[in-house]
Amino acid sequence: MEGLVVSEAKLAVNVQPSMGNRVPRAVLDELGSHLFRYSHVFGGVLLAYDVRIVGNNASVLGDIHPYPGVQLTGNLLLFSPRMNMLLEGTVAKLTSESIHLVVLGFASAVVVDGDIREEFEYLTKRDEEVYQSKYYKHHVIKVGTIIRFRVKSFDEETIHISGSLTGAGTGSVKWLDVGEKK
CATH class of the missing domain: 3.30.1490.120 (RNA polymerase Rpb7-like, N-terminal domain)
Structure with a gap:
């Protein structure tokens, strides 16, 4: 990371x-x-x-x-996160408008709806909220998933990160690691 x-x-x-x-x-x-x-x-x-x-x-x-x-x-x-760096965080909460993360166990991060690529759709499956890829059904983001995202901004005072899932190499780390081996 x-x-x-x-x-x-x-x-x-x-x-x-x-x-x-x-x-x-x-x-x-x-x-x-x-x-x-x-x-x-x-x-x-x-x-x-x-x-x-x-x-x-x-x-x-x-x-x-x-x-x-x-x-x-x-x-x-x-x-020391900077713009466009790739970071990883654990999903703590999902809503239809955002994904909330914890980075390194202490920093909070959020990826809002406009920064989640259109490939992902928000669904409720078996009473669990998820973001699932329209193209790869096994590429799922849910609470507890570790995701890789790109830094859009970093608030030094509150140690809060705003991120994006729109670029290449972003999404579920588990899915990305399997995809790289293929």
Whole structure:
């Protein structure tokens, strides 16, 4: 899946003076406060980190900010979707106007009626709502299906994705993977 990036980072984390004798804990608390939030500094949503403290002592960084700064190096796992990227999500809800998804277990996404290709028709089968292909009866999208979709927009503040199923390579991942092997 596109949108996941491992980034090498060199960071400075400011530590409150009261945490001066527990620097590793203060660093983990600070980085933990950025998890699953969009950060313009990182250029994405921080999902995980593996950092090392460079040096043993925290030192004051500059004269203006009295908090000691700790230098870090390491890797950051970022989720940074961009326009036209292919992402995968699990269908959480279907309506006749939209498909609602969960991406990576935390981000919400929606594909609205105008962005679902005409090949798919909304049906109710055995009291279950589905989108089924008119041409390939086994290409079905229902709650629990993992689908691949194209990113139309990404709201950084709410971590909400607007997607599209109109391009090639979009639809049920299970169906797409079988179709690629033929």
